[in-house]
Amino acid sequence: MLHFLVKPLLCIQFHPPMAERSKLWMIVYTKPRHEKKVADLLTKKSINNYCPTRRVLRQWSDRKKYVDEVLIRSYVFVKVEESERIHVLQTPGVLNFVYWLRKPAIVREVEMKALMDFLSSAHVSEINVRQLEVGAKARVLSGPLIAQEGEILKIDKNVISIRLYSAGLEFTAILDKDVLEVIEAPSKKQKENKLINRIQ
Numbered sequence: 001m002l003h004f005l006v007k008p009l010l011c012i013q014f015h016p017p018m019a020e021r022s023k024l025w026m027i028v029y030t031k032p033r034h035e036k037k038v039a040d041l042l043t044k045k046s047i048n049n050y051c052p053t054r055r056v057l058r059q060w061s062d063r064k065k066y067v068d069e070v071l072i073r074s075y076v077f078v079k080v081e082e083s084e085r086i087h088v089l090q091t092p093g094v095l096n097f098v099y100w101l102r103k104p105a106i107v108r109e110v111e112m113k114a115l116m117d118f119l120s121s122a123h124v125s126e127i128n129v130r131q132l133e134v135g136a137k138a139r140v141l142s143g144p145l146i147a148q149e150g151e152i153l154k155i156d157k158n159v160i161s162i163r164l165y166s167a168g169l170e171f172t173a174i175l176d177k178d179v180l181e182v183i184e185a186p187s188k189k190q191k192e193n194k195l196i197n198r199i200q
Contacts, residue, residue, distance in 0.1 A: 023048070023079045025107040027098040034093035035070045041091050048079040050112075052119045071119060077107065 030038045039051035053068040075098070078088055085104075088094060098105040107115075 023081050023084075025077055025079050025109065025112045026085075026104055027107065028076050028078060028088060029095040029098060030074050030076055031093050031095060032074060035073065035076055036068070038076050038091055038093040041093070042076070042078060042088065045087055045091070047084060047088060050077040050079075050116065052116075077112070 028038070035051050036053070039049050042049040052071040054071055055066050056069045058065050058067050076094075080088060085097070089096070
């Protein structure tokens with residue numbers, strides 16, 4: 001059982017007026033079990049969105065069926081301009097935008113790409129999300145750097161966390177065990193700093 005902390009590089013996020021910027025990635029809260037419905041409605045409105053899912057086989061008493069299961073419950077990512085935010089909020093199932101430091105949380109493009117790559121390449125079986133405390137700082141307790149934009153690290157059990165600092169969120173993923181491989185046994189000192197692993 002290995003624990004991974006996956007964190008993009010920390011950077012200061014400035015908030016110039018929305019009109020001065022192109023479309024930006026933001027996050028919305030949805031009603032429970034409304035993630036896919038919200039994503040479909042946003043797509044019909046031609047609003048770029050991201051609602052990661054995975055295909056799983058479900059067993060009922062009389063049948064089996066493959067279904068698309070939402071990975072991040074109650075959250076949908078949207079890429080919008082200021083003028084489109086009202087259309088997002090008017091979408092049935094959307095509760096509000098996620099706020100960070102009293103402003104709509106903005107996810108940097110590099111962080112969004114890292115998250116998408118992570119969810120598409122890793123055999124993720126579950127995602128949990130928690131709000132970070134204001135002033136929380138990243139600490140690499142152990143683990144290898146996985147070469148991606150925005151460094152990916154920290155190990156302890158089979159949990160991988162991606163901290164999106166500009167959005168003030170931490171994503172924690174429960175990975176399938178067969179995607180983890182220990183490639184070097186750590187010394188006592190290394191256990192305090194790095195337990196080297198990689199994700200196949």
